[in-house]
Amino acid sequence: MPEDKAGVSSSSTGRNLRYLVSHSTYLAAIGKIPDTLPTHKRTFMKGHDLIHEGQRGQNAYLLRDGWACSYRILHDGTRQIINFHIPGDLVGIRRLITFASDDNLCAITRMEAEEISVDDLSIALRGNSCLAMSILWSAFRDEAIVTQHLIDVGRRHPINRAAHLFLELGSRLNLAGLGTKTAFECPLTQSLVADALSLTTVHFNRVLRQLRELNAMTFHDGRVAFLDSRKLEHLADFDSSYLR
Amino acid sequence: MPEDKAGVSSSSTGRNLRYLVSHSTYLAAIGKIPDTLPTHKRTFMKGHDLIHEGQRGQNAYLLRDGWACSYRILHDGTRQIINFHIPGDLVGIRRLITFASDDNLCAITRMEAEEISVDDLSIALRGNSCLAMSILWSAFRDEAIVTQHLIDVGRRHPINRAAHLFLELGSRLNLAGLGTKTAFECPLTQSLVADALSLTTVHFNRVLRQLRELNAMTFHDGRVAFLDSRKLEHLADFDSSYLR
DNA sequence: CGTGTTCTTGAGAGTAATCAAATAGAGTGG
DNA sequence: CCACTCTATTTGATTACTCTCAAGAACACG
Structure with a gap:
């Protein structure tokens, strides 16, 4: 618990010294990358890989419209979806350093994205520590x-796991200015969500039924609706602070 | 597959423009942070939390000796270990930006670490893009x-899962200059490893027996020995490239 | 109208959790 | 030095959950 050696760097000073600013400031900085760098508007068809494993990556992407997901396919053919990506997300920046991107990135819907050369980004980073902090x-x-x-x-049971994922997606979409507090467009298939949750499609379907029967939430026809957010958050043990 | 619009930024030029350097260069840069910043040598007792969830973090730590782990405790009391940390690892830097660290960090053994004020680090980052890239x-x-x-x-079965974790730890220790290709000191308990693998201690114990009976590896008395690395790597579907 | 994909439900099999208990070893205090 | 405690490891028996296999329903698309 003893945490300080006298107040030279008081907490308020500390805050000024650090680049600590709000989520929205960073989000805005990421969104404004195209104002300072040459970018290239591109459209990807549903199902197309923006980034393919092992491919030597030269580009990162700032997503503008549509959903994508990063995933890995294992030896036995099973797929693990690592993350879903929504408009406003910056993807592929790991290529700034690691060269080969280890995750695949696939467009779930038709996608609009701004292609950013990692070389350009790298140069810009050198002189612009504010941009560097945004990337960080x-x-x-x-x-x-x-x-x-x-x-x-x-560590979570399937039903809690599913609740957590949907709450996270809801929060992220809200922060990106999409959807409402209790509903959002969700262009995922049950198979995609199941592969993110490490469940079989069959079992995830049964979990969805449970959530429906609990009057907690529904997911059908490309739309998620939270019927009882309190109940859902309790199920999921959800705290959105990690997203901000 | 079509990837380029003529070779203005050829791949070799690209490589120079980016900060792409080897693992060891970055590792060295991280290790040399104390040469450029004031740090504070600290020792932590086994079982002590270096960083506690919710605590307002002012410090990051460069681990010098001993093992630690980052973890979360869920509502129902179960623990998920996120990662084990070994000498050379830099932990707690997320506090540069997020203020509250969401993971707890606990010393598994007696630990020696260099405490780094994130304020100092933040200031240093501004003028030093090389340091910034190392942090990134x-x-x-x-x-x-x-x-x-x-x-x-x-997505992996318990036995493959365990094999993967031990191979990863072996590789990381090798890259940090510890252990040999086929054995290393491992101060973890079965309970800790089980909580990292999301298995019960009982079941992980049975998995260890299977690995032993396959003549693949052993883990007892604080020591891991790979008896058949080929077999292990095949079990784990292990490719160490993500560590470099 | 047929084809393919997604969703839904049922039945049975197998794996990992749970419950229970014995063993072994380290550390403590009398 | 020995009894005692606490933790870590090991094994067995039973339960419960999720996967697998199978098939039908709903829907979009050409």
């Missing part, structure tokens, strides 16, 4: 999301 | 490790 923020946020996903898959 | 590298690497962990827990 984006990386930390992705890590926090994957960490939550690991906790979800590792 | 560290963040990406952590994300890659958590992602592999998610795939492990989500």
